[in-house]
Amino acid sequence: MLNPVIEMVDLTKKYRSFTAVDCLNLTVGKGEIFGLLGPNGAGKSTAILMMLGLTEPTSGMVSVCGINSTRNPIEVKRKVGYLPEEVGFYDNPTGMENLLYTARLNSIPESEAKKRAEELIERVGMAEAKHKKTGKYSRGMRQRLGLADVLIKKPEVIILDEPTSGIDPQGVRDFLQLIVSLKQEQGLTILFSSHNLHQVQQVCDRVGIFVKGKLQSVGDIESLSKQLFTESLCLIEAGIHEFPAENTDTKPVRKLLEPINGIAKIEHKKGVFEIECTSDLSATIAQTIVNAGYGLNFLNKKEYGLDEIYNRYFEGGIQHG
Amino acid sequence: MKEGYNMVKKKVSEDTTGNQKKVKRPAKEKPKHPFWVIVNKEVSDHVRSWRFIILVALIALTCLGSMYTALNNMGDALKSSKTGELFFFLKLFTVSDNTLPPFFVFISFLGPLLGISLGFDTINSEQNRGTLSRVMAQPIYRDYILNAKFTASMIVISVLFFALGFLVMGLGLIAVGIPPTAEEFLRVIFFIVLSIFYVALWLNLSILFSVRIRQAATSALAGISVWLFFSIFFNMIVDLIAKGLAPSSFAPEYVIVKFQKMILNLMRISPAQLYSEATTTLLMPSVRSTGPLTMEQVAGAIPSPLPLGQSLLVVWPQVTGLIAVTILLFALAYVAFMRKEIRSS
Numbered sequence: 001m002l003n004p005v006i007e008m009v010d011l012t013k014k015y016r017s018f019t020a021v022d023c024l025n026l027t028v029g030k031g032e033i034f035g036l037l038g039p040n041g042a043g044k045s046t047a048i049l050m051m052l053g054l055t056e057p058t059s060g061m062v063s064v065c066g067i068n069s070t071r072n073p074i075e076v077k078r079k080v081g082y083l084p085e086e087v088g089f090y091d092n093p094t095g096m097e098n099l100l101y102t103a104r105l106n107s108i109p110e111s112e113a114k115k116r117a118e119e120l121i122e123r124v125g126m127a128e129a130k131h132k133k134t135g136k137y138s139r140g141m142r143q144r145l146g147l148a149d150v151l152i153k154k155p156e157v158i159i160l161d162e163p164t165s166g167i168d169p170q171g172v173r174d175f176l177q178l179i180v181s182l183k184q185e186q187g188l189t190i191l192f193s194s195h196n197l198h199q200v201q202q203v204c205d206r207v208g209i210f211v212k213g214k215l216q217s218v219g220d221i222e223s224l225s226k227q228l229f230t231e232s233l234c235l236i237e238a239g240i241h242e243f244p245a246e247n248t249d250t251k252p253v254r255k256l257l258e259p260i261n262g263i264a265k266i267e268h269k270k271g272v273f274e275i276e277c278t279s280d281l282s283a284t285i286a287q288t289i290v291n292a293g294y295g296l297n298f299l300n301k302k303e304y305g306l307d308e309i310y311n312r313y314f315e316g317g318i319q320h321g
Numbered sequence: 322m323k324e325g326y327n328m329v330k331k332k333v334s335e336d337t338t339g340n341q342k343k344v345k346r347p348a349k350e351k352p353k354h355p356f357w358v359i360v361n362k363e364v365s366d367h368v369r370s371w372r373f374i375i376l377v378a379l380i381a382l383t384c385l386g387s388m389y390t391a392l393n394n395m396g397d398a399l400k401s402s403k404t405g406e407l408f409f410f411l412k413l414f415t416v417s418d419n420t421l422p423p424f425f426v427f428i429s430f431l432g433p434l435l436g437i438s439l440g441f442d443t444i445n446s447e448q449n450r451g452t453l454s455r456v457m458a459q460p461i462y463r464d465y466i467l468n469a470k471f472t473a474s475m476i477v478i479s480v481l482f483f484a485l486g487f488l489v490m491g492l493g494l495i496a497v498g499i500p501p502t503a504e505e506f507l508r509v510i511f512f513i514v515l516s517i518f519y520v521a522l523w524l525n526l527s528i529l530f531s532v533r534i535r536q537a538a539t540s541a542l543a544g545i546s547v548w549l550f551f552s553i554f555f556n557m558i559v560d561l562i563a564k565g566l567a568p569s570s571f572a573p574e575y576v577i578v579k580f581q582k583m584i585l586n587l588m589r590i591s592p593a594q595l596y597s598e599a600t601t602t603l604l605m606p607s608v609r610s611t612g613p614l615t616m617e618q619v620a621g622a623i624p625s626p627l628p629l630g631q632s633l634l635v636v637w638p639q640v641t642g643l644i645a646v647t648i649l650l651f652a653l654a655y656v657a658f659m660r661k662e663i664r665s666s
């Protein structure tokens with residue numbers, strides 16, 4: 001990688017006999033949104049805490065912006081903004097006061113802090129609530145204030161630990177948009193941990209799948225699905241007029257399609273033909289069906305998304321192939 | 322109020338226009354050290370919290386009440402005192418007619434409560450609210466948080482005790498009309514400092530509980546039970562032991578003295594005992610020893626109060642013990658906190 005911002009080498013964390021993070025090797029480049037995807041308890045938070053120097057690794061090395069997090073956590077924390085899972089604020093001060101407190105902890109001069117806080121509060125859409133006590137904030141508001149809180153020190157890297165859990169769908173959409181725009185405008189490096197694959201798919205450039213302390217695989221969505229679905233990459237759904245759900249005799253269609261090179265499997269479910277093929281054959285299939293004189297109602301190409309990848313990893317186990 | 326504030330602000334900004342603005346800026350812009358930022362916040366949190374206001378009200382009330390009884394009984398106390406009007410002023414803190422205990426007894430009883438209430442949720446509430454990991458992600462050392470919180474509580478306690486002590490002195494001065502001597506004044510100052518250390522001991526105990534115990538309520542309960550144990554049950558237990566071990570009344574003198582000393586040393590495990598021995602010696606200069614004295618030791622002694630230096634010498638072991646326990650508790654809390662996992666869930 002050209003500009004590694006986060007680097008982990010053989011990072012391991014053990015709690016007595018339990019291994020939370022097991023030999024993690026991971027590099028995140030500059031200006032990248034990296035998604036750390038894994039079920040609850042996979043060790044994502046532990047890995048993040050080690051990046052910030054808040055927990056000492058049992059063995060291995062982690063560095064952020066070229067600074068060793070374990071040896072020099074203060075310098076790392078100057079450059080990294082961290083939004084913890086379930087971020088909390090002091091209840092009695094207002095949102096604005098909470099932001100200013102963080103700014104003071106970062107030794108930002110008062111007038112500068114005020115300016116930045118105003119800007120950020122505007123940016124995360126909390127302008128109306130800035131003088132309300134944070135004790136009265138909703139979960140989504142607190143999360144947005146949390147993002148402003150992370151940004152006030154002008155970090156180079158931001159780490160978001162399950163930032164969207166417990167927010168309504170609209171809130172999630174806004175939040176994710178905000179993250180993407182941050183990356184585009186300021187070239188921030190973002191590490192995004194989540195168990196929600198759809199959100200990760202929406203924003204992340206690369207994804208690492210993390211199960212039981214181990215990084216199972218890393219890559220963009222496409223390469224991940226290639227890695228897993230070697231025989232069948234593409235699923236095509238076809239609805240044919242002459243073969244509705246009641247018509248179970250689908251032999252003619254099978255005969256027609258099976259000779260096509262690259263088709264692995266054909267199934268007929270509820271009036272829809274599900275055709276698994278190794279490459280995108282939708283054009284050929286459509287042509288064949290139409291040439292045979294059938295009425296093609298619709299043809300739908302389904303790519304394997306993270307859902308399938310996720311399920312393969314977490315539910316079907318990792319013994320693929 | 323807000324308008325007033327704005328007006329003041331406006332005025333200031335008008336004043337600073339022109340040449341002065343340039344001069345003033347650098348001083349204003351210098352950011353505070355993060356440690357003091359935390360201390361600042363903690364102090365203001367304490368002062369605004371209801372629990373602190375309630376406790377201060379309670380302590381101020383008892384303080385005024387005990388002063389009132391002291392003033393009422395001042396005449397009798399003076400008549401009965403053999404050494405004349407020496408250390409008249411200190412009687413404000415010690416005299417009572419048994420309807421209300423004197424000031425220093427009140428402090429020895431309520432001080433722990435103040436310490437516990439200031440400290441019991443120091444760390445665990447931050448952790449439960451999820452603010453701990455957010456604050457720790459800022460570029461500050463981990464121990465800043467604990468140290469700053471301790472410092473803030475100490476500042477609050479010190480200001481409170483000095484204020485109360487001076488209040489009693491001032492009101493006493495008005496009511497009685499006799500100014501304190503320099504020595505009396507110093508004795509009161511030492512008494513206040515000692516009280517602050519005593520409260521700090523309980524503060525550190527409750528901070529330790531707040532680090533170790535996850536629920537704030539449990540941690541408060543743990544602190545209060547230790548306090549109750551020492552203020553009620555401990556004496557009973559020592560009494561029980563004393564009864565069981567008491568030598569017969571025909572035993573030789575040295576056996577009895579030895580036994581008395583042992584019981585006293587047992588009592589001294591309780592910080593309340595150390596505190597009350599130290600304060601009585603400080604506030605009643607006629608107290609010559611904290612332990613039993615034999616006739617031989619007293620023989621030839623001049624029946625006059627001790628000077629301040631000698632009183633301090635008498636209580637030095639007690640003071641050292643109190644400070645040592647205070648530091649030990651803080652060290653335990655510190656180590657526990659540095660090793661703590663900080664995640665909120």
